[in-house]
Amino acid sequence: MSKLVKSLALSAAVFTTGLMVGAAQAGDADAGEKVFKKCKACHAVGDGATNKAGPQLNDVIGRTAGTVDGFKYSKGMIEAGEGGMVWDEATMTAFLIKPKDVVKGTKMAFAGLKKDEDLENVIAYLATFSSSAPADSSQAPAEPAPAQTAEAAATPDAASSSSLRESGIFKLGRVATQDEIAAWDIDVRPDGQGLPEGSGSVADGEVLFADNCAVCHGDFGEGVGRWPVLAGGHDSLKDDRPEKTIGSYWPYLSTVYDYVRRAMPFGNARSMSDDDVYALTAYLLYLNDVVTDEEFVLSKENFLEVRLPNEENFFMDDRSEEPHYASKSEPCMTNCKADEVKITMRARVLDVTPEDGGDDDAGVGAVD
């Protein structure tokens, strides 16, 4: 399969631009804008687009791979460009189906698009920001007439429960089906409630992590730039600058499973299978030295046997017992301080936006 894709990509590279742009018009750019949401975490396109985790994608159609100024590409991508790879309908389709199969060693951590129409549409969308793709006005969707929109808004929506239920106080809403509940109820609790069937190994997790997570979190969970750190920080909680990670701070392993399953990879949530999430969770345990055996397999069955080291160090809110709240005495109104009040510290960051970029580590801590 991967060979097939590669040869497709190679043969595509010798097509002429005209042909390829013609093909690009098969897609619907408007629908492609929606598909592009999957790319947005890492790519910007349009006015003022800059490089993010991935290069900006203005004028990408017709561009040689790996050539945006100021972006640090993988060696693989640079070599692909030097080998003559140009982004067009065919090369991009192959790349977006399975990035790693087309560009060996690419650092684009993206599982790939599966549906043909998504591929066509997102490429059509990108083509609208590429000057080498001729503008084709027949492709522009007609503006919906205002009257139509008003009508659509007035139509009662099909799913609404116009007939009342038999039971209940107001008898509003309808009964949720088992399939609907199963589709949304994916939460996991420390007692194991919600864990799906399945398993995954540290070794599998390492591969998945490198492919899907390391662009932002670093190969060892150390965090790239300002993306979150996921490992390390042992015994740092009393330090001046504690590092709160899964290993050093989080109380429960179930939280890792739950969170990765619902929200990661950032910008492509819900794309990992249940087994993948077991494997990633196992790998995160390994990165945090909670398990040390590379052969370790985490499963629904042994999940509750793993405990995170900091579990005992959380306690229920007791702010009301702090001296300043507990006393509740009338606050002092006059001559509350013996001496004239002195300034002990002045605003550290007068300049809230560092214009010279030199103030990045001003050290004021992150907003969480």
Place this chain on the structure above:
Amino acid sequence: MTETKDKGSPSLSRRSLLKAGLATGGAAVAGVAASGARAEGDPLITEIQDWNRYLGDGVDAAPYGLPSEFEADVVRRNVPWLTADAVSSINFTPLHELDGIITPNGLCFERHHGGVAQIRPQDHRLMINGLVDTPLVFTMEDLKRFPRENHVYFLECAANGGMEWRGSQLNGCQFTHGMVHNVMYTGVKLKTLLEEAGVKTNGKWVMPEGADASAMTRSIPMEKALDDCLVAWKMNGEALRPEQGYPLRLAVPGWEGNMWVKWLRRLEVGDEPWHHREETSKYTDLLANGKARRFTWVMDPKSVITSPSPQMPISHGEGPMVISGLAWSGNGRITRVDVSLDGGRNWKTARLDGPSLSKSLHRFYLDIDWDGSEMLLQSRAMDEHGFYQPTKNELRAARGENSIYHNNGIQTWYVQKNGAVENVEVG
């Protein structure tokens, strides 16, 4: 007041701060000129102005009205280097520019974890499942058929002021206190919806979940859920703004903003809390001894003087002036705010003005006759349960400097003779 160098990027820069200083000086001069009018009179009066002669725009110039072009500086601002990416970031309400207690919808600070979801209301569903007699699905239309209520509540991010734990950092109450807003919500009581589904006797916790790319979840004890939580679709009379969770969000009055799940799509009832990421990794308060408080839900009594403040220096000379500020408490109503001009040695009780609503912002004023000397301005709020705002040093003594959340310490503004204001701490 001040002009930013670029309307497109509303971030406070050194340049605009410098300009603020200059503008201040300029305004003082202009003020003198106006009051001591020249013999021939103020040209703004003696000469006919364009706006007095030519016609303005007709009624439909802006079908959705916008603020005056002269208010272009009244915008949310962010501090780009605080977070890795704008889709999981924060910006701040320009408190220094506002008065009264209501925050205009377009100025309410934003905090998202996966960007702003865009959801057609016809495509939105709210599910209730878990320990209920009948798991239910509602459309937006269904929800609007339940009895409805209106309430004004403040929403404060627990990390508001989180950058100030180690000492004064950011110069402006927009940045030190701007993760708060106050609007009137319209919606149905969460209690009404839970009763419709029928909570089983072992249902002790409710978990709201968002429909956005972060699928935000938190655990809320049943007692709170049945007390005053609101499932809301309007803010200040109009639909929620997309960045505030359109079409549906949860209001958890008085409790930390992270729990007010936006794009609310599901409520699960359970017998135990879920201990999800936003109540373990985040929103737990690490103390100096390495232990951490969890479930620190209530927002403590807090206040700040919004004018004068670093972004709102005194632009006139000595004489009458208004010290204006905001106070709030997650415990209920604010009953008193004291203001000090001398860094906390002596206090005067300020005047609370406007409606005093439970778990809402309160506006206070102290009208003074400024003698032009330096001031160390502070404000101290007290709520109806007798809790009052601690000093920053009291908080640090109890918690250390790594708590991030729930910094409600008393703020000090240093007012210089020229009217410039700076964020400082005092002994």
